[in-house]
Amino acid sequence: MGSNKIGVSDFALTVSAAIRAQMGIRRISNREIAKLIDRGATYVNSRIKDENEWALGDIEKLCELWNMTPCELIESVNTEQSRVAETLNKLKRGDLDIAAYEDEHKYDGDGDEPA
DSSP states (O other): OOOOOOOOOHHHHHHHHHHHHHHHHHTOOHHHHHHHTTOOHHHHHHHHTTSSOOOHHHHHHHHHHTTOOHHHHHHHHHHHHHHHHHHHHHHHHTOOOOHHHHOTTTTSOOSOSOO
């Protein structure tokens, strides 16, 4: 007998990443999220770890608490992913200058070295 379990969708992974990002920005723990949305810690932990998908009602509650729309929540992760992707592309193309490479005084002493 096989399992008919449906895995977590790509969209749900995006939502989960956005929620984790907002939790980090707001410094909110899994336990605090559980209290805020009236769920158990195990329920929240399984969603934070991408084992299960968030319920739409939970997403709605979190967005209301964070004073943002669900679209803004999703867009926040897309914006961050775009920023990271562009930075990586610049690095690959060599368009990204790192100040330490061009600092002519990089190896000059700062006067604090022991005599």
